[in-house]
Amino acid sequence: MENKKLTTASGRPYVEHENSMTAGERGPVLLQDYILHEKMAHFNRERIPERVVHAKGSGAYGTFTVTNDITPYTKAKLFSEVGKQTKVFLRFSTVGGEKGSADSERDPRGFALRFYTEDGNWDLVGNNTPVFFIKDAKKFSDFIHTQKRHPQTNLKSATMVWDFWSLNPESLHQVLILMSDRGTPFGYRHMNGYGSHTFSMINAENERVYVKFHFKTAQGIKNLTEPEADQMRTTDMDYAQRDLFEHIEKGEFPKWNLKIQVMTEAESRVAKVNPFDVTKVWPHKDYPLMDVGVLELNENPQNYFQDVEQAAFAPTHIVDGIGFSPDRMLQGRILSYPDAQRYRLGANYEQIPVNRCPFATNNYQRDGAMRIDGNGGSEPNYYPNSFDSIVVDQSYKEPALDLGEHVVADHYDRNGVGEDDHFTQPGNLYRIMTEEAKTNTVHNIVGAMSGIDGPKREEIIFRQLCHWFRADADLGMRIAKGLQVDVSKFMQ
Numbered sequence: 001m002e003n004k005k006l007t008t009a010s011g012r013p014y015v016e017h018e019n020s021m022t023a024g025e026r027g028p029v030l031l032q033d034y035i036l037h038e039k040m041a042h043f044n045r046e047r048i049p050e051r052v053v054h055a056k057g058s059g060a061y062g063t064f065t066v067t068n069d070i071t072p073y074t075k076a077k078l079f080s081e082v083g084k085q086t087k088v089f090l091r092f093s094t095v096g097g098e099k100g101s102a103d104s105e106r107d108p109r110g111f112a113l114r115f116y117t118e119d120g121n122w123d124l125v126g127n128n129t130p131v132f133f134i135k136d137a138k139k140f141s142d143f144i145h146t147q148k149r150h151p152q153t154n155l156k157s158a159t160m161v162w163d164f165w166s167l168n169p170e171s172l173h174q175v176l177i178l179m180s181d182r183g184t185p186f187g188y189r190h191m192n193g194y195g196s197h198t199f200s201m202i203n204a205e206n207e208r209v210y211v212k213f214h215f216k217t218a219q220g221i222k223n224l225t226e227p228e229a230d231q232m233r234t235t236d237m238d239y240a241q242r243d244l245f246e247h248i249e250k251g252e253f254p255k256w257n258l259k260i261q262v263m264t265e266a267e268s269r270v271a272k273v274n275p276f277d278v279t280k281v282w283p284h285k286d287y288p289l290m291d292v293g294v295l296e297l298n299e300n301p302q303n304y305f306q307d308v309e310q311a312a313f314a315p316t317h318i319v320d321g322i323g324f325s326p327d328r329m330l331q332g333r334i335l336s337y338p339d340a341q342r343y344r345l346g347a348n349y350e351q352i353p354v355n356r357c358p359f360a361t362n363n364y365q366r367d368g369a370m371r372i373d374g375n376g377g378s379e380p381n382y383y384p385n386s387f388d389s390i391v392v393d394q395s396y397k398e399p400a401l402d403l404g405e406h407v408v409a410d411h412y413d414r415n416g417v418g419e420d421d422h423f424t425q426p427g428n429l430y431r432i433m434t435e436e437a438k439t440n441t442v443h444n445i446v447g448a449m450s451g452i453d454g455p456k457r458e459e460i461i462f463r464q465l466c467h468w469f470r471a472d473a474d475l476g477m478r479i480a481k482g483l484q485v486d487v488s489k490f491m492q
Contacts, residue, residue, distance in 0.1 A: 057093030066085025076321030111193030137332020190222035446482030
C-alpha cells in the first residue's frame, strides 16, 4: 500500500500530530500551535444535531428490481420495464429514543427508502407499521413530546404517554400494534416496511390512482417477546445494527418484496373508510396486494457518518409518475421533513453524496453554507433569462387534483362524523391474533400502563380502558384484570 502524507484539511503536510508545542519541556502550551486548535475545533463540531425522531439508525445500499408490470398505473421510469434495476439506500431506525438508546426498545421502526432514479431521487419515508398514531400533522409535536422526556424530571413518563393516547382514541390502532410483539421486532431484516400514507400514481395517459406501498420481508416476520427484548438491552444494545451489517458482510443479503394496493379516484369517493386517514388500513379483500418487485440490500456503507447519519429523507422527493394525496399527515410531512434536514445539515444538504441525485440536476438555487458543486458558475441565478439553455419540459406536468364540487377551505374536525370510528380496526386486529399473541399484548399493555402515576392516574387509566373495551370487550376485561381495576366501579 502506498504511503500517504499526513496533512491538514487545507493540504499542508505536518509532523507533530501528538505533541503540543510548549514553552520548554514542561511549560505551558503556546497559542500558535494551530494543529492543536484545528484538531480540537473540528472535534467539538463532529456531532451534528441528532434527529428529533429516528435518531438511532442503520443503513445500507442495494438494488430494486422490477418483477411485475405496473405501467398501467404509473409512468415512473424506475417501473418502466420488468427486469429494470435501480440503486437504493435504506435507513432503518427506532423512533423515540436518542442515538445511544437500545435497538430492542418497544417502538415503531423507521423504514426510509431512497431510489436513485434517472428522473431524480424518490424517497419513500415510512415505518414498519401500516398506520400511525395521529391523522393530522398539527398534532405531531405534541405527540412526540410525550414520547421524549418530561420537562421537569428529564425522565421518560408513562403518564404523559397514556394521558395523550387516552385523550386521542385515533391512536388506538397503532398503540395495539406497538403493544403486541410487533413493537419489538427481531432486528431490521425480519420486519415489513410500509409507506404508511396514501400516495398517488399517474400513468402515461395522466390518469391518477391512489396507492399504498408494502414491503414484505423475505426473511419472515420474527419478533422479540418483552422478556427477550429486556434481555437484549442488557446484552447488546446495538444488536439490530450488528445483525444487519454482519449479514450483508457475509453475503447473506436481506430482501423485501414490494407490493401495492390500488384504489381509483372514483373508489376513493365512496370508500367505507377514509382512504387518506393514516390511522386506518385498506382492507386487503377490497384492495388486494399486487406484486411489483424485489428490494435487496447488498452493500454496507464504508463510513457510517457519511452515509447513514447524513442521509436526509423527505416525502417531497418524488418523481414523475408518483404523487401525493390529501392525507393530512403526509401533507404536513411535506413541509416538516426538508425543513428538519436544512436545520440539521444546512441548506445544501442535497449535495452530500448519499443525498445527491446521480443524474443531471438544473436549478437556480445558489449560495448557502458548504456549497461544493461549483454554485452554478457564471450561469444566471434567475429565471426566466436570455442566457442559459434550461427549459421547462411540459410533459412532466401533473394532472389537476379533482377535489370535487363546492370545496370549502376550513378547519375541519379530523374526527368528525364518519371519521370517528377508532375501534373497529383495532378490535379486528386483536380478534385475529393467536392466543399467545393476545396474552403477550395484554401483558405488554398492563406493564406499560402500570407506569402511570400522579393525581390523575385513575382518570387516565379509566379513560384508556374505555377505548380498549370499545375495541373488544375481552381485551378490555383482560387489561382491567391485569391492572387490578374494580370493573364494577369502572362501569359506573
